[in-house]
Amino acid sequence: MKIAIDIDGVLLDIIVEYCIIFNKRYGTNHQKKDVTKWDFFKDWNVDEDTGFKIFYEIYADSMRIPFIDENAPEIMKKLNETYDVDIVSARIPKYRSSIKRALDFHNIKENIQYSELILLHHRPYDIKLKQHYDLYVDDNPNLVEPIKKLKSRTLLLFNQPWNQDIICENNVYRVHNWKEIHQKIKEL
Ligand SMILES: [Mg+2]
Structure with a gap:
């Protein structure tokens, strides 16, 4: 996967x-x-x-941004041992070194927590779906409707104030933290 x-x-x-x-x-x-x-x-x-x-x-300069969940590095490491985990972001490629530094700082490391860092433009909003992944962990509400049409794929929608009105059903699940992400992936 x-x-x-x-x-x-x-x-x-x-x-x-x-x-x-x-x-x-x-x-x-x-x-x-x-x-x-x-x-x-x-x-x-x-x-x-x-x-x-x-x-x-x-x-x-991403070093001041707070890290969301201290459980993420350990869980990502476990996931990357079993599955093929990439980081896929809509930060444009120009900022790769700054992003890499911030991820490293928070113990999100290449070949341990993830295999590849893929950077894309933020438009169109569903650009990530053009990359062929089976499962996405993302907070972007704009991915929800397009992924509902791609039945073989799954979205774990990370709970955020900007995606509260989204109804999670079928292949879309709401998750609130990294422990829930780990649990949900084990269940699927
Ligand atoms: Mg996001």
């Missing part, structure tokens, strides 16, 4: 760092829990280019 693990929203809590930078720059007081939509910056009165500029700044 080939498994694709996302970075942002699954391993790294990028939105926490995003809110800190955004609030400092624009004098706002946004918090992670307020991010209830994928395209949240439209509601924050910035256009997509301006909104993405902050993401790119964080991609260039």
Whole structure:
């Protein structure tokens, strides 16, 4: 089984760092829990280019982003011993070295926790499905409808404020932490 693990929203809590930078720059007081939509910056009165500029700044230096679940390295290591685990992220390839450094720092290491680091553009939103994985661990609500049409594949939707209105059914399951991810994969 080939498994694709996302970075942002699954391993790294990028939105926490995003809110800190955004609030400092624009004098706002946004918090992670307020991010209830994928395209949240439209509601924050910035256009997509301006909104993405902050993401790119964080991609260039990811060391301050909080790690989501301290159980992830051990569980990923076990999964990668049994299955073929890659990290598949919509961070663009330009930022590979910075991403690699941050993952290494959190004990997410190539050939131990994962085999390959695959970086893609963030558009179209379902670009990851063009890569052939059997199971995806991802927080992106835009993957849900397309993957429901691909019955042989599975999505473990990592619970986040921006995917709360998604109904998880058929080949889509909601997971809240890495222990649940491990359990669900063993059950499948
Ligand atoms: Mg993500």
